[in-house]
Amino acid sequence: MVLAGKLITELGIKTPGEKFFQLFATQLHEVQNVVERCHHTKLHEGEDWHHSDSVKHWTYVMDGKVHTCNEQVEEVDEQNKKITFKLFGGDIENYKVFKLILEVLNKADGSSAVRWTIDYEKNNEEVETPNGWMDYLSKGTRDIDGHLVKGEKVDGL
Incomplete structure (x- = not known):
């Protein structure tokens, strides 16, 4: 059985790509206020939400169950x-590597899309492939896109 893999999904969005990207690049703490399945997040270590040394603790619902990482x-x-983003601890402890990669793409026709890639390596063969994450990320992307399209302010965006 293969222990490492990648899952990829690409979703069209109505929000201008730069605006969607900036939410994650400069206002990550706002995700919990916009994404229905994200219940809480807090700065666990560090002073800045976007510094590579900072660690955030997330609580979210996936497959009907509360998870943390x-x-x-x-x-x-x-x-x-x-x-x-590198995820670890909590419910990610069964993976040696678990990365979420967000790419916001500008299409030739002027539209934008979001590509999510999950790059993972399981600790052993019994660990499930993280397929539930694709639904979680798809729903979260739709939540954020809908929020931003409505023109609702998110800390200056």
């Missing part, structure tokens, strides 16, 4: 509108 921003590529 910690997260760190591993890399931000402003030019390509790409952010890599």
